[in-house]
Amino acid sequence: MRSLNLSILLAATALTGCTAMSASGPSARSIDSEASVKVAPAKDKAKSGVDYALVDISSTVLKYVPNVGAEGLSEGFGGGRGPIPTLPLGAGDVVQVAIFESQAGGLFIPGDAGSRPGNYITLPAQTIDRQGFISVPYAGKVPAAGKTTEQVRVDIEDRLANRAIEPQVVISIVSGVSAQVAVLGDVNTPSKIQITEAGDRILDVISKAGGLSASGEESYITLQRRGRSARVRYNMLVDKPSENIYVIPGDTLLIDRERRTYTAFGASGLNGRFDFEESNLTLSEALAKSGGLLDSRADPGQIFLYRVVTKDFLRNLGVDTSKFPTNDVPVIFRANLRDPSMFFAATKFPMQDKDVLYVTNSDAAELSKFFDLLNTTPAGTANLTGNALSTKDAIRSF
Incomplete structure (x- = not known):
């Protein structure tokens, strides 16, 4: 009981300091108490309602991280x-047909053309129509769309075989749009x-x-x-x-x-969104780009990286993924930079688009903040009675 009273006294003293500082809006307690409807996760769930996995970065993890989110075309197509x-002909293509006969006096070559250089005629260029046909005299409408020039050539020769003298056909593509x-x-x-x-x-x-x-x-x-x-x-x-x-x-x-970015929060030198720009980044480079760690605040043993990965990644690490209902699993990677070897791992751990980097405060920094708050209290326990009631409500909320 005595320890509880001491706790209430300390909390009340801290709250007294809070009453001496101006507020930019309503308190969290007033927002909570005045809400008409409250939607919160079940008590057996995490406070955020999102289950996640915590993975410590190690040499084993590094083997699989580069494969996360791999993409490709060859397997699908x-x-x-x-x-x-092959490139078949199609509607809209312009073709030209030349027909050769072995001697004059046939269907296309007149009998008096024995002295001409080459026994052939060239038909005017024509466009394959919407139905996919071209027209060849004495062969009729010849289907061309969806066929190769070789297939169309053989078809025309077969149609003219009983009329022309040993006909040979050459088809040239003048222009193609298909x-x-x-x-x-x-x-x-x-x-x-x-x-x-x-x-x-x-x-x-x-x-x-x-x-x-x-x-x-x-x-x-x-x-x-x-x-x-x-x-x-x-x-x-x-x-x-x-x-x-x-x-x-x-x-x-x-x-x-697609602009690749990551965000950095917490006890890093700079907070905000940062561009990868024209290079790939590793964890160590991302930390440096965001200003590194603040000596006065950061806990180098607790560097967290938030990312969504597939179940296959966790299975490769030997993790039971049955607790996660979907294939995408929220994962927090943790790096302990108090370990000298972790710096080598950080230079190999690849960052990915939309990663969230969070650097926690050290316990000493949190304690320092508490004592700073006590030092700013103008009257110590001047409003102890009123703040004790507020403290009681705060304790109940935990």
Whole structure:
């Protein structure tokens, strides 16, 4: 009982100091007491209502951290190691048909043309219509859309076989609009790019569009194909050739810059949001960028990094993930910079976009703040009776 009274006395003394300082708004207690409705998590849940995992940074953790949130295109779309995609003709393409006969006097070559150089005729260039057909005299309407030039050539020769003298057909593409890829977003020349039979990969068409207009470190490529889409970092295409897959007609590439940032709070030299800019950051670099640790306040043994990871990451560490209902798990990574070896780990631990870095106050700093508050009390226990009641309510709230 005596210890409880002493606790109340100390708390009341501290609250007396509080009454001597001006407030910029209502107190937390008044906000809580005057609310019409209160929504709070169940008592058996964490105060925030969010379950999370605490992971101490170690050499084991470092093995798996770089793989968190890995992206890729090759698994979803393929095309990285396969053959060059074929480019069939399509509606809107302009083609030209030349027909050869083995001798004069046939269907297309008159009998008196024996002295002419070459027994062939060239038909006027024509556009494949919306139904996908071209017209060839004596062969009728020939389907072309969705077929290769070789397939159309064979079809025309078969149709003319009983009329012309050993007909041979050559088909040339004058201009193509069906074999195009749209490149949009943060490139210097957004446009539709005509792809070729030689095969064009993602980086090829980005180059034809003038290259990136933003930093490669912060650029992402979204590939849209036949109702599906996937997203990958530009640097992954450069670092992993298997991800630089072939494009096919009708693909859309959207290049966008995503500003990578992290936030720093607590006993660091600077608080706020910080840009990665054009480089990747490690934990040690992020701490330095945010002003390092304050000697007078920070606890170097309690550096926390907040991040959402997948269950696979925790399973690799041998963690039971059954307690987490979704695949995304909130994780707090802890670094103890009192351990000299942790500085080496901090130089290898990669930061990720939207990480939250928090540096806690040391126990000595909290104690110093308490005594500073006592020293600012003008009259000691002048309002002890009134503050004791407030202290009683505060204790009940715990």
